Amino acid sequence: MNQSVDALRARFGEAIQDHHVSCGDTYVYVDADKVYEILNWLKEEPGQEYDYLVDVTAVEYRDPEPPLEVVYELFSHPRKVPLRLKAKLEKEGDLEIDSVVSIWHGADWLEREVFDMFGIKFRNHPDLRRILMWETYDEGYPLRKDFPLRGRFSRSEQVRRVLKGNPETNYSVEEISIAKDNTSIPDDMRQRLLRGESGNIPDSASEADRV
Amino acid sequence: MSEKSTVEFELRTPGIDGQGNPTSHAVGLADDAPDLHSDHMLVNIGPQHPATHGVLRLVAELDGEVVVKLIPHLGYLHSGFEKLGEYRFYNQLIPLTDRMDYLAPMANNVGLALTAEKLMGIEITERCKVLRVIACEMSRIIAHLVWLGTTSIDIGAFTPFLWLFQEREKMYNLQEAWTGARLTTSVTRVGGMMADIPEGFEAGMRKFLLEFPKTLDEVDKILSGNGIWCGRTQGIGIMSAEEAVDYSLSGAMLRASGVPYDVRKDRPYLDYESYDFDIPLGEHGDVFDRYLVRFEEIRQSARILEQALDRLEDGPINVDDPRVILPPKSAAMSEMEAMIFHFKHVMEGVEAPVGEAFCSIEGAKGELGYYLVSDGSAKPVRWRVRPPAFINLAALPKMSEGHLLSDMIAINASIDIVMGEVDR
Numbered sequence: 001m002n003q004s005v006d007a008l009r010a011r012f013g014e015a016i017q018d019h020h021v022s023c024g025d026t027y028v029y030v031d032a033d034k035v036y037e038i039l040n041w042l043k044e045e046p047g048q049e050y051d052y053l054v055d056v057t058a059v060e061y062r063d064p065e066p067p068l069e070v071v072y073e074l075f076s077h078p079r080k081v082p083l084r085l086k087a088k089l090e091k092e093g094d095l096e097i098d099s100v101v102s103i104w105h106g107a108d109w110l111e112r113e114v115f116d117m118f119g120i121k122f123r124n125h126p127d128l129r130r131i132l133m134w135e136t137y138d139e140g141y142p143l144r145k146d147f148p149l150r151g152r153f154s155r156s157e158q159v160r161r162v163l164k165g166n167p168e169t170n171y172s173v174e175e176i177s178i179a180k181d182n183t184s185i186p187d188d189m190r191q192r193l194l195r196g197e198s199g200n201i202p203d204s205a206s207e208a209d210r211v
Numbered sequence: 212m213s214e215k216s217t218v219e220f221e222l223r224t225p226g227i228d229g230q231g232n233p234t235s236h237a238v239g240l241a242d243d244a245p246d247l248h249s250d251h252m253l254v255n256i257g258p259q260h261p262a263t264h265g266v267l268r269l270v271a272e273l274d275g276e277v278v279v280k281l282i283p284h285l286g287y288l289h290s291g292f293e294k295l296g297e298y299r300f301y302n303q304l305i306p307l308t309d310r311m312d313y314l315a316p317m318a319n320n321v322g323l324a325l326t327a328e329k330l331m332g333i334e335i336t337e338r339c340k341v342l343r344v345i346a347c348e349m350s351r352i353i354a355h356l357v358w359l360g361t362t363s364i365d366i367g368a369f370t371p372f373l374w375l376f377q378e379r380e381k382m383y384n385l386q387e388a389w390t391g392a393r394l395t396t397s398v399t400r401v402g403g404m405m406a407d408i409p410e411g412f413e414a415g416m417r418k419f420l421l422e423f424p425k426t427l428d429e430v431d432k433i434l435s436g437n438g439i440w441c442g443r444t445q446g447i448g449i450m451s452a453e454e455a456v457d458y459s460l461s462g463a464m465l466r467a468s469g470v471p472y473d474v475r476k477d478r479p480y481l482d483y484e485s486y487d488f489d490i491p492l493g494e495h496g497d498v499f500d501r502y503l504v505r506f507e508e509i510r511q512s513a514r515i516l517e518q519a520l521d522r523l524e525d526g527p528i529n530v531d532d533p534r535v536i537l538p539p540k541s542a543a544m545s546e547m548e549a550m551i552f553h554f555k556h557v558m559e560g561v562e563a564p565v566g567e568a569f570c571s572i573e574g575a576k577g578e579l580g581y582y583l584v585s586d587g588s589a590k591p592v593r594w595r596v597r598p599p600a601f602i603n604l605a606a607l608p609k610m611s612e613g614h615l616l617s618d619m620i621a622i623n624a625s626i627d628i629v630m631g632e633v634d635r
Binding site: 025053061073104107117131133142149 | 285286289291293294295298329330332454456457458459460470472477478566567568569571578580582584586592593595597601602604605606609634635
């Protein structure tokens with residue numbers, strides 16, 4: 001068992017729940033609302049020095065009972081020791097957890113991927129957008145167990161939405177703000193960019209465009 | 212009799228001083244540049260662009276030619292492998308791993324097999340370990356050759372690409388002889404290998420290892436001291452050691468910044484601790500150092516391959532456990548028990564005990580990790596890939612902003628991305 005578990009218990013007490021050893025790896029369950037504090041301590045505390053964030057991911061079990069888990073895989077370069085931390089998030093709750101981007105920049109895209117795939121929101125994340133799916137994807141969160149393998153919409157519905165979508169919404173809000181400086185963009189195009197955040201041009205608007 | 216006279220002159224290349232050290236740094240607008248009231252420009256690069264190495268789309272805000280802001284867009288090759296894996300047996304995950312880092316498929320196969328074996332508590336045979344080391348190092352050489360070839364094209368040198376792809380072709384022939392495929396190798400199985408190396412493989416590999424350093428030296432000669440190459444790569448896209456760790460970089464990206472972290476040394480698997488090889492380290496963390504580190508890694512991989520061939524002894528490649536290894540076809544057709552096992556394997560798969568395992572290997576792109584969670588059934592509850600290229604790519608905006616657009620192309624090339632793995 002990893003020695004850091006005892007150190008964590010001594011420092012954080014109740015916030016550290018049970019720990020397990022599986023296939024030689026130690027993993028510790030911690031309170032979801034203390035994750036930021038605990039990870040920051042593990043990184044900064046002399047004797048722990050988990051300076052490398054290997055991975056951030058989430059797990060949902062097939063059994064509907066257990067909560068969602070956010071998994072942090074850490075590694076200490078000076079001590080050559082791995083440690084896995086897990087935080088439980090009740091599915092009925094609001095699925096929010098503190099972002100650790102301010103501790104490790106590497107968490108940025110990893111947390112975006114967890115948000116994209118599981119719908120877990122990371123508080124204080126600088127740029128929480130979908131990353132692998134497109135920003136206007138509205139079938140839900142693909143890696144959740146209630147998401148069917150072939151997607152939530154029928155093939156015909158998917159095609160209908162693609163054809164109806166506004167191709168210019170491929171630019172994110174951030175990029176639009178850059179483009180707005182550029183006076184060469186036609187006014188109606190800028191309006192469509194600003195309006196089309198959901199990926200679909202409202203029917204009335206598209207008819208108006210045609211006229 | 213006329214006397215010979217010598218004229219002393221200094222060979223000057225833009226960006227390089229007389230001693231061969233770089234003089235160029237991040238190019239920004241000079242403080243005293245006149246204000247031309249120019250607007251920033253939004254340039255869309257990709258997803259179909261040869262210099263983005265796959266279907267990567269970059270939206271760059273430019274001030275003149277300087278990148279002010281860079282926003283990468285991914286997902287054009289997203290295939291939902293992690294979702295798909297939840298509906299597959301463990302052995303059926305192996306073909307999915309081929310299609311992720313398709314430039315180093317055999318290393319991906321090995322990583323998954325190691326993780327599944329860790330989850331199931333299987334000890335593989337000695338010969339299997341050595342064969343997997345050969346598979347990993349072959350993959351690393353192939354992937355690094357592709358990287359060096361395509362990067363040199365991005366920076367403007369076409370010749371190394373042809374020379375290196377010729378060498379890669381020889382390696383591919385060996386790989387094809389072993390696995391029957393050039394890209395989708397699926398060479399491992401949980402508990403063993405799909406096939407043993409064929410006759411003539413060892414001799415072919417030794418011949419390759421003998422001849423291949425000559426090409427490497429030639430490429431080294433035309434690139435490492437080349438003024439254009441140095442000017443385009445030195446002092447570009449610098450990541451300090453602290454930043455590299457902060458951004459969770461791995462592989463050559465991390466070692467070029469001077470952080471001595473290699474999974475083969477620090478979290479050994481497949482008895483890598485018993486092989487004699489060095490971990491090249493960079494000093495400046497720029498594109499040039501990443502080139503030097505990867506170049507040396509090719510040579511070190513060749514060293515490991517030679518040692519692996521030397522210790523290749525006869526023996527079984529699969530564990531002696533009918534619960535995890537498919538019986539030979541001849542036995543399945545003639546013996547009752549073997550047929551039952553064959554049926555159970557194909558129809559029900561191999562059940563893993565309740566638990567979870569994370570195992571990472573040093574892939575060609577960096578630390579390639581697999582995380583498997585099992586609820587006791589034959590299919591994983593969760594299959595997670597720690598994609599090194601994805602995490603390395605996340606540092607691209609940080610490295611590129613403030614550089615010229617053309618330097619951004621060089622920096623992007625230095626990350627060594629493969630979109631199959633980034634998007635999965």
